[in-house]
Amino acid sequence: MDVLSDAIAAMRAGRPHSGRRDKYAPWGMRIEDSEGAGFHVVLRGSAWLIPAVGEPVALGPGDVVFLAHGRGYALASGLDVEPEVVRMNPDGSPPPEPPSPARESTAAPDTVMLCGAYWLDRSRAHPLLSELPEVVHLPARVGTHRSLRAAVELLGAELAEPQPGSDTIVSSLLDTLLLYILRAWWQGQAHTGGHPTGWAAALADPAVAAALQAIHAAPDRPWTVEELGAHGGLSRAAFSRRFTALVGRPPLTYLTWWRMTTAGRLLREDDLPLRLVAQRTGYTSEFAFAKAFKREYGVAPGQYRRKAS
Template sequence: MDVLSDAIATMRTGRPHSRRQDKYAPWGMRFESSDGAGFHVVLQGSAWLLPAEGEPVALGPGDVAFMAHGRGHALASDVDVPLEDVRLRPDGTWPEPPPSPRPLTGASTVLLCGAYQLDRARAHPLLSELPEVVHLPARVGAHRSLRGAVELLGMELEEPQPGSDTIVTSLLDTLLLYILRAWWQRERHGSGHPTGWSAALADPAVAAALRAVHGAPSHPWTVEELGALGGLSRAAFARRFTTLVGEPPLTYLTWWRMTTAGRLLRTDDIPLRLVAQRTGYTSEFAFAKAFKREYGVAPGQYRRRA
């Protein structure tokens, strides 16, 4: 299994939304904090990203900025222009902008903005370690897949055609994965000593164990068996996994099983007995006990709430 795809699928809720915006200087938009994540792409012109903390970030044509943690931020034509609050609707869609006279000249900046709804109660550590702003500057020949997804998304939003709703949703999901892939590839190759999940996914033994755990959470994995997948002894593998992932192998296995169980209970109507089997528990009673210890409520009650 693909660990990155799994991490996103676990946190994603609802549908992502996006909008193409033509801005005429001077302009400024303030985005409030949310449980989701958002991105901005400058298709034309330039902009300043003003994070809640830290220095302003200059964005040029083709630049991508991703805010993984849902903290408030602003986007403006300059660092000192007045800011207008932008509040997404409860379902994550963008409100219609108020009508305003436009100058005869073209837009000074064309933006592609999007939002994802996430469940942060089970935030995967792979996403939690991202910085407040992931800035991917446009460079010739870099991140070609990401650029292709941006171009296709921009075309669909500029000229909607039959099927655009489904295409845009799929492209937004694709764009998110391309953004994260580009970030971790840059972290891996841009530094001689990658750390955290960048290092974990780059380490053959740890990555093999993670793929196995994600691919078969119901399997009764042992530390020795996981280490053997990468050709390491039990002790050597346990040390390396704990150093890179931040917790021992079986602790991560239990966390992932419970995270998978929560997703199954939210999205599937299968009996609790099957949920227990798919997450490595031999009895429904043992599963219910472990689930309540992790979530604070019984599986059935969690499902009804969801």
């Protein structure tokens, strides 16, 4: 898997949820703090996004917003509208739309949105997602983010007219849409004309990106700094300096962190014997793996698995 896909897989928990929302002005809804991340796509009309931190954002047709950090926010037809609190179900799914007198009439909704939510395990948040801004706003512009727009259109069609197999299709499209949103954001950061920083710079740097890809493709391999630097055509010292500056930690420190993150996911989602979990994360003995895991998580692997089940 590539780095972006891995980062999502490491944090995702449960099934994503989505729905189409037909809103009649005046309307407003407040999403409270949660462990989830949400997106909204305006298909028709307009809306105001009011984040927990920062200025309100005006949204128009085709605009996409993604809120990664689980902090509360509001959406409304106007800044003067008092939003009603929307309490998510325990599995992260939204409640049904409340009844609206306007909905009983023949009038078309003022705003139509696609809304989605992803439940995340934030205990091992990948820095690639942690450094995202409070609001990722992708305005609609002709000729941009074509793959993202195609995924939105497909998702909207499935939600508007469910067919046999729609449950699986919608779940897959939600995963695809999330990757397209993040890809569009990171690519935008790398091509703004300035100097990208953080993970936008790391993914745009050929040497660092090649090393990250190697680590994520084979976390069980006994990598050395020299071998990782060779993937990008750099000497050991030059590579180590560049990797540390862009990723925020030295190469082998990141390797250990990713191995432990991978181990945690395997223990949560799979029933592999600890011996195989150790092998898949680069440890030659179950004892060495258990010692490293407890140092990272504060509990033994078996105890961690029991708590997660």
